[in-house]
Amino acid sequence: MPRDWLDDDHTGARIAHHRKLAGLTQRGLAQRIPYSYSLLHQVEAGHKNASPDLVSAVAKALHVDVTALTGQPYMTELQQDKLAGLIRPIREALDLYDLGADPALAPRGVEQLMVAAEELCSQVRATQLNKAAAALPLVIAELTTAAHRTPSTELWRALASAYRTAHDITVKLGFYDLSGIALDRMDWAAQRASDPVLSAVRQYMRALVYFREGEHTIGLRLIATGLAVLHQAPQSIESLAVAGQLHLGATVIAARAQDEDTVGKHLAHAREVAERTGEQGRVHWLSFGPTNVCAHEMSANVEMHEYGRAVENAANIHLLDSWATSRRAHFYVDRGRAEMETGRHDAALASLLQARRVAPQQTRYHSGARETIKALVRARRKTPDTLDSLASWIGR
Structure with missing residues (x-):
């Protein structure tokens, strides 16, 4: 594996580039973020890992998008x-929403379209991104035409589901501008479905956007709005599970903000809800229950740099067979980061290999996984063949 990729193609180098464009010294930037000059210096030099929380803080301070620092999307x-060629048809399909019915299109029946929307969701949860991305534009086009011709709650819900799928695909591939458009379209369809639970899910997804960008206050406000919207819906297992997931979203947002009190508050609320719902594997494309609460607690440990506690908590989590592949892979990536940060390099490599095994495409385009792989390479003078292979696989 070429050894010079750490010197000129890493997040730290991009931070240095944008810092210089802003006319800031390293000390000047360090004064604007909650991280030390020493850490920033090591990150820019490629000697330390650029953690997601540091990247979001720098992006906010420099007024640039996180993707400008992570190098996403990874076009090669x-x-x-x-x-790459599947993105433009998705972009075009998202622009059909206000054009009415397409006179040249004969969509499938309502039941078939609902099944098609669910199948797309299942493919994304299984991280079959190629398959879902290829099928998505036609499903959106058919649902858009069908909903305009014969509006119904079922069709608008299915269209909202397809827009959510567009969001999931574009986020995983690093096209964040497009993912924002998809969420706007999801809200447009949810309003026509008159479904407050759908609207609350959309607020949860918006909050995660601001989590990535380091805008913690806005993210928590969106969570609060989502919880308020749920009061318009009759209480059910579905509404409770979405409420619990909103609390879990607030947990990781507050953790990245290093707000321990808010983390504890929302985690406690989520636990209370999980006791009432039990394990729910498929509520509006979400998995919620006691296991997911434990997994989010571990993720919060990672965000708060409590890596030892994260490793301990991860050891007590037994992933459910019903868990989506995408969620399972995310757990392995978080665990791998905690293991890497605590010097458990062999364990970290094993976690990342598990993530790749269960969800290769998602792991390849996951910025956190890529940074952890780079950190493992930096930590070893001589890398094992498996780590060399993993680093080459992410294009480095």
């Missing part, structure tokens, strides 16, 4: 995986 890998 997207082209290799034949995914």
Whole structure:
């Protein structure tokens, strides 16, 4: 594996580039973020890992998008995986929403379209991104035409589901501008479905956008709005599970803000809800229950740099067979980061290999996984063949 990629193609180098464009010294930037000059210096030099919380803080301070610092989307890998060419049709399908019915299109029946929307969701949960991305534009086009011709709650819900799928695909591949458009379209369809639970799910997804960008206050406000919207819906297992997931979203947002009190408050609320719902594997494309509460607690440990506690908590989590592949892979990536940060390099490598095994495309385009792989390479003078292979696989 070429050894010079750490010197000129990493997040730290991009931070240095944008810092200089802003006319700031390292000390000047360090004064604007909650991290030390020493850490920033090491990150820019490629000697320390650029953690997601540091990247979001720098992006906010420099007024740039997080993707400008992480290098997303990773176009070379997207082209290799034949995914780059699938993005434009998705973008075009998202622009059909206000054009009415397409006179040249004969959509499938309502039941068939609902099944198609669910199948797309299942494919994303199984991290079959190629398959879902290829099928998505036609499903959106058919649902848009069908909903305009014969409006019904079922069709608007199915269209909202398809827009959520568009969001999931574009986020995983690093097209964050497009993912924002997809969420706007999801809200447009949810309003026509008159479904407050759907609207609350959309607020949860918006909050995660601001979590990534380091806008913690806005993210927590969106969570509060989502919880308020749920009061318009009759209480059910579905509404309770979405409420619990909103609390879990607030947990990781507050953890990245290093707000321990808010983390504890929302985690306690989520636990209370989980005792009432039990394990729910598929509520509006979410998995909620006691296991997911434990997994989010571990993720919060990671965000708060409590890596030892995260490793301990991860050891007590037994993933459910019903868990979506995408969620399972995310758990392995978080665990791998905690293991890497505590010097458990072999365990971290094993976690990342598990993530790749269960969800290869998602792991390849996961910025956290890529940074952890780079950190493992930096930590070893001589890397094992498996780590060399993993680093080459992410295009480095």
